[in-house]
Amino acid sequence: MIEKFKWIYDNRHEYVRKWKEKHPDRKTMGYICTSMPEEIIYAANVLPVRILGGHESQNISQQHMTGMFCPFSRDVLAQGLLGKYDYLDAIGTTHTCQHIFQAYESWVLHKNIKNFYIPTPNTSQTPHALPYMRGQLKLFMEKVEKWIGRTISENDLWRGIELVDTTRRLMKHIYETRKSEIPPISGLDSMLMVVASQMSDKEEFNKILEEVINNELSGHKAKEKPGIRLMLVGSEHDDVKFIEMVENLDAIIVIDDHCTGSRYFWNTTEQDTDALTAIAKRYLKKPPCPTRDFPARNRTAHIVNLAREWNVAGVIEVQQKFCDPHELDKVAVSKALEKAGFPILNLEADVIMPVGPFRIRVEAFLEMLGSEELF
Numbered sequence: 001m002i003e004k005f006k007w008i009y010d011n012r013h014e015y016v017r018k019w020k021e022k023h024p025d026r027k028t029m030g031y032i033c034t035s036m037p038e039e040i041i042y043a044a045n046v047l048p049v050r051i052l053g054g055h056e057s058q059n060i061s062q063q064h065m066t067g068m069f070c071p072f073s074r075d076v077l078a079q080g081l082l083g084k085y086d087y088l089d090a091i092g093t094t095h096t097c098q099h100i101f102q103a104y105e106s107w108v109l110h111k112n113i114k115n116f117y118i119p120t121p122n123t124s125q126t127p128h129a130l131p132y133m134r135g136q137l138k139l140f141m142e143k144v145e146k147w148i149g150r151t152i153s154e155n156d157l158w159r160g161i162e163l164v165d166t167t168r169r170l171m172k173h174i175y176e177t178r179k180s181e182i183p184p185i186s187g188l189d190s191m192l193m194v195v196a197s198q199m200s201d202k203e204e205f206n207k208i209l210e211e212v213i214n215n216e217l218s219g220h221k222a223k224e225k226p227g228i229r230l231m232l233v234g235s236e237h238d239d240v241k242f243i244e245m246v247e248n249l250d251a252i253i254v255i256d257d258h259c260t261g262s263r264y265f266w267n268t269t270e271q272d273t274d275a276l277t278a279i280a281k282r283y284l285k286k287p288p289c290p291t292r293d294f295p296a297r298n299r300t301a302h303i304v305n306l307a308r309e310w311n312v313a314g315v316i317e318v319q320q321k322f323c324d325p326h327e328l329d330k331v332a333v334s335k336a337l338e339k340a341g342f343p344i345l346n347l348e349a350d351v352i353m354p355v356g357p358f359r360i361r362v363e364a365f366l367e368m369l370g371s372e373e374l375f
Helices: 002-010 012-022 038-043 071-081 098-111 129-148 154-179 187-199 202-215 240-248 275-285 298-309 324-339 355-373
Strands: 028-031 047-050 090-094 114-118 228-234 251-257 314-320 344-349
Touching: 002 012, 002 187, 002 202, 012 028, 012 047, 012 187, 028 038, 038 047, 038 129, 038 154, 038 275, 047 187, 071 098, 090 098, 098 114, 114 129, 129 275, 154 187, 154 202, 154 251, 154 275, 187 202, 187 240, 187 251, 228 298, 228 355, 240 251, 240 355, 251 298, 298 324, 314 324, 314 355, 324 344, 344 355
Parallel strands: 028 047, 028 090, 090 114, 228 251, 228 314, 314 344
Antiparallel strands: none
16 A cells, blocks of 8 residues: 555656546646645545646746746746646646746646636734635635536535545654654655645545555564664655665654645644634644744744654755745754754755765765764
8 A cells, every 4th residue: 555655656647637537527726835725625526636846857947937946846837838737627826935936827827727826824923814814715715616616615615624634634643653763654655645645536545544554554664774763854855766865875764844744734624613714724823834934933843843753863954946935944944953952964956856966965964973873
């Protein structure tokens, strides 16, 4: 069952195409930012599909955005312009960084696809954030209703909430098992699990998660000798070759904080007076990315707590090159981790990761951590 995570990741386009053949009366909506309210999309009986880059060389995006935009935004736009996601019926995003918004706008302009933009609040730390967020979710829901030709009921919304929250609870349970001295699942498989959940029907995917929990984790060892326990933090990161390289050394990634990892599913929805308010509160309370973490920096305490709870020896921070929000955030996060006693290695990601040079830096980092553990 764990191997299905990798199959979905590697065959994401084939998976959705086959899903559409099985469900000809249902639509699909691609999304770029993980603050997109999947609960509402599922309530509309639409399949949400996370849009990611392909980690392939390309020269098509440079005609539409500057090369000093982050590799992720350029790679995502290239995937759209190359037709990799032409099976989608619509795409959407929330208010996030300018780079992602440029990729979204260029995609919409050149592919002429149905689109949904949600102007979510810049900060969740004001009393105005909740009514504003709820109002924008209501406008989004009304646009989706017009698109699908039917009303989304309160029961539909709670059904969507329960479906997505079930995925979140199951994945967090699996993450909790990685606290053990010999984790039953690797950092790579954990990343593949989270990304696969974003690309597949959660009704089907939850069954895979339950099967993994009930039949595969008990007694399983990700590595016979896990080695040095690491945390991975930073911006979007789903580079398989990089994570494989790290875990092929004397190390294992036991926890992370990024949007293709724990930040996607960490908190569930609290019961409230109505479903839209509950959804709005959940997204405002989720572990923030740097674009929403001000004026107070709540990310730093959350990241340090994760490092402590999962008992890591060091942290690798992987930031998308030219990512302004994470570039600014990196200083505060690095200082907080170092003050708490966690050494940190900072790396910059590109469309294709320089795994060879990074291997040398990771090996040196692990050697330093190993020597520190001796004293």
